[in-house]
Structures are given as C-alpha cells and as structure tokens.
Amino acid sequence: MADLAVQTKQKKKTEKNSWWKEAVGYQIYPRSFKDSNHDGIGDLNGIRQKLPYLKELGIDFIWINPIYASPNVDNGYDISDYQAIHEDFGTMDDFQALLKEAHELGLKIIMDLVVNHTSDQHPWFIESKKSLDNPYRDYYHWADATNEVPPNNWQSFFGGSTWTYDETTEQSYFHVFAKEQPDLNWKNSNVRHEIYQMIRWWLDLGIDGFRIDAISHIQKEPWDFKITDNQWAPFMNVAGIELYLKELRAIFNEYNILTVGEASGVPHHEADAWTGDHGYFNMIFELEHCQRIGELGSQKGSIPHLKQSLNEWQTSLEHNGWNALYLENHDTPRSVSVYGDDSPEAAKALATVLLLLKGTPFIYQGQEVGMTNYPFRSIEEINAADTIHFYQTLLAQGKMTNEALKIAVNWSRDHGRTPFQWENASHGGFSTTEPWLKVNENYRIINAAQKEMENSSIFHHYQTLIRLKKQTDALIHGTFELLLPEHPTVFCYTRTTDTERWLILVQLDRKATSVSFPASWNYSEWEELLTTANINPLNQQMTLSDYEAHVYREKLV
Incomplete structure (x- = not known):
C-alpha cells in the first residue's frame, strides 16, 4: 500500500507539473503590441490593457519577447542588463503590475531567456x-x-x-549573431554561476517559465574545426552542450514552470533527448518545417514539406517528449501569406491544422485576426538588421535596387513585427502617433475589432478551436496519425484514444481536389463537429476546395 501511495503522489505531482500540456500560448512582441503612452512603441502597460482580450481569446499563458535593458541593435536580443526593464517598455513596477493582473485573470507569463550572448554594452x-x-x-x-x-x-x-x-x-x-552581440563563454564556471543566479531571481519574482533563445549555440567547436557541408556546424548542437543543459534543467526542475528551448540544429530523431522524460526542456521550437520554395523574391512555404516535417516531429515525440507548435513568430513572415493567399479562409484552415495537432500551440500576435505580410516599398521601411545586410549584399553583387529589395524583404522578419491592428482607426489603433514600424494599410479590414461584429471571424474560429482542444482528451493526449501523406495540398490526420477518434481534414489551396478514404470505415458513425465551409459529411470519396476545413469525431465505444 505504501508503494501505491508513493506512486499516486508522484503521478499527481507529474500532472501538476505538466499544466502546459493542456495549455495554449500566445506570443507577444511588445514593441508592436499596444502603445499606451503615445510614443509609437508598444509597452508593458499596453499589454496590461489588452489582458481581457487575451482572456477572451482563451489562451493560458503569454510569452513576451525581450523587455530587458538593451541598446536595441537586435530589438532587445542584445541585453545590457538582465535585471532591468528597457525604458521603452516601462519600469519593473509596470512589469510586476502586469504579472499580478495576468495571474489574477488566470494567465501565466513566460519570459525570453537570452544567454548565448549579451550586448557589447553589458x-x-x-x-x-x-x-x-x-x-x-x-x-x-x-x-x-x-x-x-x-x-x-x-x-x-x-x-x-x-x-x-x-x-x-x-x-x-x-559572435554568432551581430558584432554587438558577443557570445558568452559557457566553459567559464563564473559565467554559469552569474546566469543561474539571474534565472532564479526572475523565477522567484513569480514568472511562470522561459523561452530559451538560441540555446543550441552555447557550445562551440575548437577554432580549428573544418567546415564541410553545414556552415553552422561549428556552433549548432555541438557535443558537450549536454553538460550545461543538465545544469539548467536542475534549476528549472525546482519550479513548476514551462521551459521551451529554441533548438535550431536539433533534428526530430534526437528531440526526445531534449524534451523527453529526462530531457532538458518541456518542449523545443524546431525550425525544420520552415522550408521555402520558389524563386528568390517570391518564395512560399512548402505544404508537402510542412506535412512531412510536422509528421516526423509528431511521430518522433509520440511516446517520449512534447511538441511546441507554431506557424509564425517574430522571426518569420505571416503564415497566411507564406502558406495561403492572405484570405480569412486560409487563416482558418491553417489554424485548424495547427491547434489540433499533439502539442502546445503558440499563437503569434495578430495571427488570430489574419494579419498578413507588409508590402515593403523601400529599404528605409525595414528595421531588421539581417534584412538590411542581405539587401546591401545583393546590391554589391550587382542586383538592381528593385530586384534587391524584392528578394531581401520576401522573407524578412519585419513582416511579423509590424504593429498589431486593433481597429479601423489611425495607425490601426496601435498608437496615436507614428509607430516605430509602419502599420499594414489593410488594418481597415483586418483588425481585432471585427471579433465583436462577426461570428464567422478568424478570431471566433480560434476561440472555437481553443475551446474544443482544451475540452477534448483525444485532442490533447490522443495519438497522431498522418493520412494522405502524398497529397500535395490536403493536410489530414487523426487523433485517437481508446474511446474516440477525431479526423482533421484541411485543404490548403483554392483549387478543387479529390480525396479517398478506406472502404472499411463506417461513415455513418462519423459526426461533423466543426467546419469552415458548408457541412460536408465524411465519405469515402470527397471533393475539397477553397481552404475548407472539417473536423469529425467517431465514438469507438
């Protein structure tokens, strides 16, 4: 009986410490979210103002991009003081007020932890x-x-x-990033001690976890390492990194928090070592699914590659580990532009694919209202240092100005950083003055205020999907199986438990296409619970078009 009591206690502790498996996250890029003091820059009090909006959406935790003191060479990822708030965003009192109000609403907050490098002004x-x-x-x-x-x-x-x-x-x-971002030497025990003290300071303040930036780069090869096929190999997931990650894990395990590592260079077949039962983090952000196709300047995301990559990650972490799910963030263009045609139909279809996969979804600010890429017309409209460098390199190679601009901005990070479009008002309701980055002119028709008027809006579709996921055990813990793996535009998968099976069927194109399912299925037992188009009962032969998405359920007992 004693052994059973211990097992029961351990199970309850494990379930408590895995709250993030049943949660939906929301990423905020604070500079572009909401300006409360009319200086054209988003801030902490702007986030506070919009907490009710986030609660209404149905999310459970907020990941806030860096708000620390910084010269802003890389928009806050060059930190000059880990325990101070950048004056653009407010004060430490403002942050503590935000943390308190978020917790009162039942919303958790995780911070960006940037410990591969500092600012050269640190x-x-x-x-x-x-x-x-x-x-x-x-x-x-x-x-x-x-x-x-x-x-x-x-x-x-x-x-x-x-x-x-x-x-x-x-x-x-x-420095693996800008010259103003010198890399820290993790071999130095004093460096690690200082970092670990800082981590505990934030956790003791009451935050609910970290997204750990560029963590797969903290170990470097010897300086005489010869590059063969992968130019990033000398500082990407290099052997010996596990020694430092285990030390980090020991600290994280002292708290009931969420940790998600940005782990570029970690392939799906090694992911369980990073995020499994004995892994370093609860989950990791992978970059494998973000492949581009097409000519430079007009590249899009590859639907077949997206399917293949997500399938590999879903199956690799099926029994050990957990997926962090995303389609866009502060470093990528807008998913509705990358994988769709900027339409509400495409935005809803992509939301259906993302939210019902196995893992913890991360919604990036504006994704839930269908914000699109910005039509940059000159390099002066760009803020991202890497885009500007790419543009200058193209000019040096002999490209004409227009061609260089088209190529450089096609996949620019600034597409995802334009200010949030809150309403059909000056500057999209983001600010009363000229923002730090231009607002997309389509704010007049794409904005959050639509949620109050349109029950068929993208926002309401996200709300419905979030509610459905959180209420359904099969959509949280159920097994995943990809169907129609060779279809070029249809993303179809099942989520299954002992008692029910769910089918998610999404056409990621405007063109009509046909799909076939097994003759052995009992189609009369399937119930359609959600659709973005007309009701289309599940059948052995079906025709799909116009980004339509369907969610079906079959009870197994």
Missing part, C-alpha cells in the same frame, strides 16, 4: 575588452588575430565573419 563585456588579464576577459570568447586575418573563416547568422577585431588588445571576439 558591463561584463565592457570589462572584458579592457585588457588580456581582466577578470571578465574569459566571460567571452577571445582569440589571437589581426585586423585582416580572423581566427577562422566561420560566418555569422547575420552575415560576415563571426569575429570582430579589437585594436586595444589585438585579439578578436566571437
């Missing part, structure tokens, strides 16, 4: 640059070099060398 790096024997020198990666010859030929994610020369000490420092 006090650690300022000290590190002073001399070769400075106590903080080894907080970062330094190597012998000259101004003309870097330590190796590795290239950064933002273009150019991963090394920047410092004339004062006649060495170069390492």
